Amino acid sequence: MAISADQVKALRDATGAGMMDSKRALEATNGDLEKAKDWLRQKGIAKAGAKAARVAREGIIATYVHHNHQLGVLVELNSESDFVARNEEFRHLAHEIAVHIAAAEPRYLRREDVPNEVLDREKAIFEAQASDQKKPPQVVEKIVQGKLNDFYKREVLLDQAWAKDDKRTVDQLLKEGIAKLGENITISRFARFKVGEAS
Amino acid sequence: MTAATISAQQVKALRDATGTGMMDSKRALEATEGDVEKAKDWLRQKGIARAGVKAARLAAEGLVEIYLHHNHHLGVLVELNSETDFVARSDAFRELAHELAVHIAAADPRYLRVEDIPSAVLERKREEIRAEAIRQKKPAAVIEKIIDGKLGAFYEREVLADQRWAKDDTRTVQQVLADAVARFGENLTVSRFARFKVKDNGETEEQQ
Numbered sequence: 001m002a003i004s005a006d007q008v009k010a011l012r013d014a015t016g017a018g019m020m021d022s023k024r025a026l027e028a029t030n031g032d033l034e035k036a037k038d039w040l041r042q043k044g045i046a047k048a049g050a051k052a053a054r055v056a057r058e059g060i061i062a063t064y065v066h067h068n069h070q071l072g073v074l075v076e077l078n079s080e081s082d083f084v085a086r087n088e089e090f091r092h093l094a095h096e097i098a099v100h101i102a103a104a105e106p107r108y109l110r111r112e113d114v115p116n117e118v119l120d121r122e123k124a125i126f127e128a129q130a131s132d133q134k135k136p137p138q139v140v141e142k143i144v145q146g147k148l149n150d151f152y153k154r155e156v157l158l159d160q161a162w163a164k165d166d167k168r169t170v171d172q173l174l175k176e177g178i179a180k181l182g183e184n185i186t187i188s189r190f191a192r193f194k195v196g197e198a199s
Numbered sequence: 200m201t202a203a204t205i206s207a208q209q210v211k212a213l214r215d216a217t218g219t220g221m222m223d224s225k226r227a228l229e230a231t232e233g234d235v236e237k238a239k240d241w242l243r244q245k246g247i248a249r250a251g252v253k254a255a256r257l258a259a260e261g262l263v264e265i266y267l268h269h270n271h272h273l274g275v276l277v278e279l280n281s282e283t284d285f286v287a288r289s290d291a292f293r294e295l296a297h298e299l300a301v302h303i304a305a306a307d308p309r310y311l312r313v314e315d316i317p318s319a320v321l322e323r324k325r326e327e328i329r330a331e332a333i334r335q336k337k338p339a340a341v342i343e344k345i346i347d348g349k350l351g352a353f354y355e356r357e358v359l360a361d362q363r364w365a366k367d368d369t370r371t372v373q374q375v376l377a378d379a380v381a382r383f384g385e386n387l388t389v390s391r392f393a394r395f396k397v398k399d400n401g402e403t404e405e406q407q
Contacts, residue, residue: 061274061395063265069293072263074276076395085397091271121240128244191393193278196259198390 003031011036041179056186058085062094064102073101075190080183090185093177099163100170101192106157109187114156122151157190205233213238217248259390260287266300275303277392282385295379295387301365302372303392308359311389316358324353359389 003026011022011033017040025043029035059078066072077094079085108114126147130140152159158171168176170187177185205228213224213235219242227247231237242248261280268274279296281287310316328349332342354361360373370378372389380387 057398059397060271061267061397062271063267063274063276065263065265069262069264069296072265072276072278074265074274074393074395076274076397078397125240125243129246132244189395191276191395193263193276193391193393195261195263195278195280198259198278 003027007031007033011040015040043176056080056184056188058082059188060085060091060094062091062098064095064098066102070195071102071193073098073190073192075101076188078186078188079181084181084183084185087181090177090181093173093185096164097170097173097187097190100160101157101190103163104157104160105192106160106190107155109157109190111152111156111159114152119148122148157187205229209233209235213242217242219248223247260284261390262287262293262296264293264296264300266297266304268304272397273304273395275300275392275394277303278390280388280390281383286383286385286387289383292383292387298366299372299389299392302362303359303394305365306359306362307394308362308392309357310359311391312360313354313358321350324350359392 003023007026008019008022011017011026012019014033015022015037017025021040021043022036025036025039026033029039056078058081059076062075062077064073075094075098077090077097079090084090123144126144127140129147130143135143153161158169158174160170162168162170162173174185174187205225209228210221210224213219213228214221216235217224217239219227223242224238227238227241227245228235231241239248259280260283261278263276263278265277266275277296277300279292279299281292286292325346328346329342332345337345355363355371360371360376362372364370364372364375367375376387376389
């Protein structure tokens with residue numbers, strides 16, 4: 001069904017959710033603003049946008065070590081208040097993220113953390129692959145963009161599909177945490193060591 | 200470039216890194232004049248190697264140990280390597296890895312070895328010490344000696360290998376490892392560590 005720009009704006013103003021999320025919510029609820037708010041809350045999207053701008057400086061360190069001690073993970077999850085950092089649900093989330101990192105092997109936290117040399121190298125490979133197939137330039141560009149997105153989904157923690165439920169990304173999981181706990185929550189850093197990798 | 204100039208070791212290194220077959224690996228190295236990194240890209244361009252394939256075989260034995268402070272505000276990850284899996288599985292080796300993790304938590308090293316200190320940091324430190332010595336009107340002849348002495352103290356504070364062992368300050372971490380090498384009868388190395396403390400401003404301390 002057709003959703004008007006005014007409806008989207010009203011929902012965005014009410015919830016702080018992004019434009020695409022608001023549109024999806026309204027489409028899913030046949031344009032019913034109140035139902036769309038509930039839909040966003042259920043998906044953990046409402047509130048998250050508004051809270052995400054605030055600084056998270058409290059938090060905890062979570063660890064994971066594989067039973068054979070061949071693999072270990074360290075991750076810092078931050079909240080705004082010490083109160084939330086002590087919350088059982090927050091601690092559970094931190095633990096789950098550590099387990100995810102062990103399984104999904106991300107190399108970077110955010111897209112911005114991927115060094116330019118690495119991106120350029122990936123792009124060069126994608127371009128060479130596409131031009132081998134003799135595609136027109138605009139198609140090549142699309143293919144490269146698509147492959148770059150695949151690269152992010154594979155290597156960037158926030159873009160990875162959640163190991164336990166691949167319909168959501170780690171970023172969405174954080175947003176759900178934000179909605180549930182009512183504070184901004186961020187991952188500030190992680191380390192993942194597997195024996196022999198460093199040498 | 201002929202096939203003869205590609206060594207078996209190069210082919211093996213590429214195969215281990217990409218999981219591709221011997222002939223493909225050899226062709227890739229021939230096409231890229233033996234450059235392993237370029238050969239990896241070549242294999243991907245040709246659709247032979249897939250992106251994101253991780254190294255098939257890892258070189259070292261050893262284990263990863265963690266330490267987490269009871270308040271969950273401080274965590275440490277450390278990798279200790281041995282030559283054989285036999286030593287890596289021993290209780291004494293695990294105990295040593297655990298003690299290292301606890302030491303790192305307590306002593307807060309920033310670097311693994313002196314060589315890991317970025318030259319810019321070292322240069323700045325040197326200039327700081329020099330400026331201080333000049334301010335104190337030390338004779339020029341002894342300034343270099345003062346710099347060496349104070350750098351030694353800096354290493355002892357910031358470099359894991361040079362730190363005093365937290366449990367026994369008559370030995371450095373380096374000496375504790377050397378004693379363990381003698382005991383186990385094979386070489387041991389700390390290859391990296393990470394130490395995260397909440398509110399350290401998110402600055403990573405990972406050492407490779």
